[in-house]
Amino acid sequence: MSGARRAVVFDMDGLMLDTERVALECWLDTARDAGWEITRDDCLAMVGLDQRASERALMQRVGQDFPLREISDRAKEVYLRRLRSEGIGLKPGLTALLDWLAAHSVPVAVATSTRHLLAVEKLELAGLSRRFEVVVCGDQVPEGKPAPHVYLEAVAQLGLQPAACVALEDSDIGLRAAHAAGLACIVVPDLRPPAAGYAPLAHAVVPTLREAHPLVGELLGLPAGAEAMPAR
Known part of the structure; x- marks a missing residue:
């Protein structure tokens, strides 16, 4: 044609x-365990972006005091463990x-x-x-x-x-x-x-x-x- x-x-x-649903849950749970209440909309601001852009988008929403590296590394560990154990x-x-x-x-x-x-x-x-x-x-x-x-x-x-x-x-x-x-x-x-x-x-x-x-x-x-x- x-x-x-x-x-x-x-x-x-x-x-x-x-996988996005799992990532969202991991971010919210990890932040909460560290004493930070971030919202679903905060996490959704990262959807579709590469790692650097997604982290910038999050920091713009939650403020510069947010311990990004700590929460990000921990959330990724939990995320990967879930994917590897539960499958995709x-x-x-x-x-x-x-x-x-x-x-x-x-x-x-x-x-x-x-x-x-x-x-x-x-x-x-x-x-x-x-x-x-x-x-x-x-x-x-x-x-x-x-x-x-x-x-x-x-x-x-x-x-x-x-x-x-x-x-x-x-x-x-x-x-x-x-x-x-x-x-x-x-x-x-x-x-x-x-x-x-x-x-x-x-x-x-x-x-x-x-x-x-x-x-x-x-x-x-x-x-x-x-x-x-x-x-x-």
């Missing part, structure tokens, strides 16, 4: 992996979508703000490491999301132009990055919907990857068919 896209670039945490859940509809894309030989990539070593471990824990030949991370580009670099690098490694790719995101930070890079972006919100000022940048905002599946098919110029909405 003329003008159809040819590849799909996935965000990771919150979009494919049910996949978002509804992901497996069916990845299977369908593979069956149609559609190239896929990951563009995430997460550091490379941690991203690789998460994909391994989630059983997805063999699904993606291209994985681009926040510490591999000059600037993380909402800058477009992570998407531009992923698209370059696929050997395509941005206009030939579809992005799937869960946050307005990621939406802004994908849009700035020139990709059509479908948003599947996780912990919060995209801010009203950024939602119009999305091709669509849908509740789960099941609903995103037929939209991806339309953008790729491929019929999604009845298998687009399985109960998986």
Whole structure:
């Protein structure tokens, strides 16, 4: 089909992996144990950003007296221990979508703000490491999301132009990055919907990857068919 896209670039945490909820709980619990009451909204300000940007966003909200390094290091320890012991859940509809894309030989990539070593471990824990030949991370580009670099690098490694790719995101930070890079972006919100000022940048905002599946098919110029909405 003329003008159809040819590849799909996935965000990771919150979009494919049910990890943002765990991270939120770890931050809140760790801060509370240290005598600091931070809010859910304080933590949500970090969603989608790379490590440095997320820490700056938090400090701006809670003040310069907050013991960032201590709380951050402890929260990460608890977070990783939980992921390694409990495993990582996949978002509804992901497996069916990845299977369908593979069956149609559609190239896929990951563009995430997460550091490379941690991203690789998460994909391994989630059983997805063999699904993606291209994985681009926040510490591999000059600037993380909402800058477009992570998407531009992923698209370059696929050997395509941005206009030939579809992005799937869960946050307005990621939406802004994908849009700035020139990709059509479908948003599947996780912990919060995209801010009203950024939602119009999305091709669509849908509740789960099941609903995103037929939209991806339309953008790729491929019929999604009845298998687009399985109960998986």
